[in-house]
Amino acid sequence: MVLFLVMLGVAIVLGIIGVAVEGMLYLLSIGVLLLIADVGYLAVRSAVGRRPTR
Numbered sequence: 481m482v483l484f485l486v487m488l489g490v491a492i493v494l495g496i497i498g499v500a501v502e503g504m505l506y507l508l509s510i511g512v513l514l515l516i517a518d519v520g521y522l523a524v525r526s527a528v529g530r531r532p533t534r
Contacts, residue, residue, distance in 0.1 A: 484522055491515040 491514040498508025 484518060484525075487514060487518040487521070491518060 491511045494507045494511030494514065498504050498506070498511055501507075
């Protein structure tokens with residue numbers, strides 16, 4: 481869970497910097513890609529952690 485939160489924070493910071501600083505639009509794209517990877521990581525981790533019902 482800590483890895484998820486760290487990745488989420490980095491994605492948000494990169495997105496804000498990419499929007500605020502002119503000429504650094506690539507940081508926004510890296511932040512968006514990191515956010516997508518983070519959501520995918522969370523989905524895989526939550527699907528693997530489920531136990532079958534009895």
